[in-house]
Amino acid sequence: MTAAVEMILNPQVLGVIALASMFGLFVGAMPGLSATMATALLVPITFFMQPAPAIGAIVTCTAMAIFAGDIPGALLRIPGTPASAAYADEAYRMTQKGLSEVALGAGLLFSMLGGLVGVTILILGAPVLAEFALNFSSFEYFWLALLGLTCAVFITPQSQLKGLVALILGLLISCIGIGSTSGYARFTFDNVELTGGVPLIPALIGMFALPEVIRYVLSEDRNLRITQNRIGNIFAQQSRMLRLYWRSLIRGSLLGTTVGAMPGAGADIAAWISYALSRKFSRTPEKFGTGHPEGIVEASSSNNAALGGAWIPALVFGIPGDSITAIAIGVMFMKGLTPGPMIFLNDPQMLYAVFICFVLANLLLLPFGWVAIKLAGRLLSVPRPILMPLILLFCIVGAFASNNTVFGVTIMLALGMIAYLMEENAFPVAPIILGIVLGPMLEENFINSMQKTQGDLIGFIGRPIAGTLGVLTILIWLAPILLPLARKAFPAMAGRSVTGE
Amino acid sequence: MRFNDAVFGVVLLALAIFIWTMAAGFPKQIGMTYGPAFFPQVLSVLLGGSAVLLIYRGFRSGEAILQAGPWARDPRRWLGLALVFGALLFYTDLSNLLGFHITVFLIGFVLMLYLGVRLWLALVVALAAAAVLWLLFARLLLVPLPGGLLAPILW
Numbered sequence: 001m002t003a004a005v006e007m008i009l010n011p012q013v014l015g016v017i018a019l020a021s022m023f024g025l026f027v028g029a030m031p032g033l034s035a036t037m038a039t040a041l042l043v044p045i046t047f048f049m050q051p052a053p054a055i056g057a058i059v060t061c062t063a064m065a066i067f068a069g070d071i072p073g074a075l076l077r078i079p080g081t082p083a084s085a086a087y088a089d090e091a092y093r094m095t096q097k098g099l100s101e102v103a104l105g106a107g108l109l110f111s112m113l114g115g116l117v118g119v120t121i122l123i124l125g126a127p128v129l130a131e132f133a134l135n136f137s138s139f140e141y142f143w144l145a146l147l148g149l150t151c152a153v154f155i156t157p158q159s160q161l162k163g164l165v166a167l168i169l170g171l172l173i174s175c176i177g178i179g180s181t182s183g184y185a186r187f188t189f190d191n192v193e194l195t196g197g198v199p200l201i202p203a204l205i206g207m208f209a210l211p212e213v214i215r216y217v218l219s220e221d222r223n224l225r226i227t228q229n230r231i232g233n234i235f236a237q238q239s240r241m242l243r244l245y246w247r248s249l250i251r252g253s254l255l256g257t258t259v260g261a262m263p264g265a266g267a268d269i270a271a272w273i274s275y276a277l278s279r280k281f282s283r284t285p286e287k288f289g290t291g292h293p294e295g296i297v298e299a300s301s302s303n304n305a306a307l308g309g310a311w312i313p314a315l316v317f318g319i320p321g322d323s324i325t326a327i328a329i330g331v332m333f334m335k336g337l338t339p340g341p342m343i344f345l346n347d348p349q350m351l352y353a354v355f356i357c358f359v360l361a362n363l364l365l366l367p368f369g370w371v372a373i374k375l376a377g378r379l380l381s382v383p384r385p386i387l388m389p390l391i392l393l394f395c396i397v398g399a400f401a402s403n404n405t406v407f408g409v410t411i412m413l414a415l416g417m418i419a420y421l422m423e424e425n426a427f428p429v430a431p432i433i434l435g436i437v438l439g440p441m442l443e444e445n446f447i448n449s450m451q452k453t454q455g456d457l458i459g460f461i462g463r464p465i466a467g468t469l470g471v472l473t474i475l476i477w478l479a480p481i482l483l484p485l486a487r488k489a490f491p492a493m494a495g496r497s498v499t500g501e
Numbered sequence: 502m503r504f505n506d507a508v509f510g511v512v513l514l515a516l517a518i519f520i521w522t523m524a525a526g527f528p529k530q531i532g533m534t535y536g537p538a539f540f541p542q543v544l545s546v547l548l549g550g551s552a553v554l555l556i557y558r559g560f561r562s563g564e565a566i567l568q569a570g571p572w573a574r575d576p577r578r579w580l581g582l583a584l585v586f587g588a589l590l591f592y593t594d595l596s597n598l599l600g601f602h603i604t605v606f607l608i609g610f611v612l613m614l615y616l617g618v619r620l621w622l623a624l625v626v627a628l629a630a631a632a633v634l635w636l637l638f639a640r641l642l643l644v645p646l647p648g649g650l651l652a653p654i655l656w
Contacts, residue, residue, distance in 0.1 A: 045637075045642065048642040048643070048644075161551055161554055161555065161558070164547070164551055165509075165513060165548070165551050165552075165555070168544050168547050168548045168551065169548075171540075171544050172520065172541065172544050172545075172548070175540060175541050175544070179537060181537070182536060182537035184527060184528060184536075184537040186524070186527065186537055186541065187520075187523065187541075213585060214582065214585055217578070217581035217582060217584070217585055217616075218570065218572045218578050218581065218582060219572075383618070384616075385613060385616035385617055385618045386613060386616075386618055386622070386623075386626055388612075388616065389608070389609045389612035389613050389616065389627075389630075390609065390626070390630055392585065392588060392608070392609075392612065393605055393608060393609050393630055393634060394634070396588075396589065396592050396605070396608070397605075397634050397638050397644075397646075400592075400596075400644070400646070401638055401642065401644040404644060404645050406592065406593040406594075406596060406597070409589055409592055409593045410589075410593055412589070413586065413589040413590070413593075417586075421502065421504075424502050424503060424570075425503055425504055425506075425509065427509075442540075443540045446535070446540070447535055447539075450534065450535050455534045455535070
C-alpha cells in the first residue's frame, strides 16, 4: 500500500495526472470529441510512460472527460460526449431559465459523488471476485470471454445484428498475424509488418478519432454559436440538491456501476437508463423535460460511476467493461501487465495505484471542473477550423509513434474509413475494439482447453462454474428466439412485456 | 453516406467466403482437431449468416441503395474529404523524404486554409504545431521522427 502511495505521490506522476486532467476536460467539453477519443489520443503518449502514470493518466482523463461533456450540454444543448446526451436537453432548458449554475453544479458534484461510489464498489468488490476467479481455468475464461462478447452484442442500442457484425469483424482483425496458439502467420498477405498483428494504437486512433475529423469536414454547420451568459456560484444550490435527491444519487451510482461492469455497455448507456429510471421513480415526473435537475443528478452520478464499474471485470478477468477499459487493457498488455486474478497476488501495489488514481481523479474533479466551468465560454470558442487539423496531425504522430513506421498511419487510415462508413450506417464501433482485445483470449482459451481434454468438449460444461457460465451465455443467445415463443404461449405475459407490443 | 443494408450484406458475404477459402489453406496440425483455421472459419460462418440476414433485411426495407448526405452535392466537401485522405497518404509516402516538420506543416497549413482560417493565422499555427509535436514526441518521448530535408540542421 505504501509502495502504491509512493508510486502515485511523486511529482512526475502527479504532473502527468494534472496534464491528463486538463486534456480530458478539454476533449470532453468539445462537442464531437468523446472520452474514448481522448483515451485513444492519450495512448501514444502513455506508451512511453511507466505503468502507474500511464494507467493513472487514462483513469483521470476519462473521469474528467465524462464530466466535461455536461458543460456544452448545458450551455449549447450539444452534449460534449455521448455520455451526456441523455440529459443535455434538460440541462439546456435549465440554462434558458437562468439556472445554468445549478445544472452545471449538479453535474459536477454528482459526477464526483457517483464516481466515488463506483470506485468504492471497485475497491471492495474486485479483490473478492479475484479470489473467486483464482479457481478459474481456461474453460471458465473461454466462457467469460464469450459471455462478455455476448453482452456487448446484446446491449447494442441500435441493431443487434449490426453489433454482431462489428464484433465478428473485430475478432477477425484479432486473427491477423502470428497467433500464440499455432505460430502460423494468418491473413498477413506476405506483409512483414502484419505478422505482429494489427497494431492496437493506430487501430484505436483510426476508429475513435479519425471519423470525427472526417465528419467535421463533411458537416454543414461548422461553427458553434455560444449563448454567452454569466455563470454564478455553482455550489450555492447544491446542499439543497443533495437533501432533495440523495435517493437519485444512490440509485444512479449503483445502476451506473452495474451497467459499467457489463461488457460493451459504458457510461452513455448508464446515463440513458438512469435518466429514464429517475423519471419513472420521481414524485414529479411531469417536471422532466422542462428544466428539472432530478434526472441530471441521477444520470450524472450514473455515468461517472460506470467508469469505476467498467474496471471491475477488466482488472479481475481481463474482460473490458467498455471501450475505454478495452483500450486500458491493451495498454496494460503493452506494459507487460496481464490483467486477471494473478495481478491481485503478484502486483498488488500496481492495483492499489490504480485505485488511488481513481479516488484522486474524482477528488480532483471538483477544483478542475470548477475552473473548466468558469472558463467554459473561452473553452467552447476555440475555433474548430484550427482544432480539427491539429487533431489530425496528432492522430498521425500518435499512429506513427507506436511502431515508428508509417505502416501505423496506413492502418489508421484504413480502419478510420471503415469506422466512419460503419457509424454512418448505424453499425456500432465499440464491439470491434472488444473483439480485437478479447479475440486472442477467446481462441487461446478454447485451444488450450481442447489440448487439455484432447478434443473432448465435455470440459466446457462438466465443471460447475464453467457449466453455469455456459448455460447463461447460451440462454442470452437464445433469448431473441425464446422470448417471442414464450409470449405466444402465454398471451397474458405479452401485455406486460417491456416492449409494449 | 447511408447504404442499403443489402449492400453491406453482399460485401460481408464476399468477405466471409474469402476468409473461409483462405483459412482452408492453412496447415493442419498433426494430432489436433482445432488448428489455426478453426477460429477464422467459425467466424466466417457467423459473418456469412449475418450477411445473409442483412441482405434479407435490406431488400425488405425497400430503401435506396445509396442515400448520400446533403454534403454530397457540394464539391467543396468532396475536396475536404480528399484533403483528409490525401494528407494521410502524403504523410505515409513523403514524410521520410521531406521530413516530419515540412510534411506536418504542409498538412496543417493546407487543411486550415481549406477550413477558412486566415492565411497568417494558419501559417503561425501550423508552424507552431510542427514545432510542438516535434519537441513533444522527438525530444521528450524520443520517437525517431524522420528529419528528412531538415535533418542536417536538426542534429
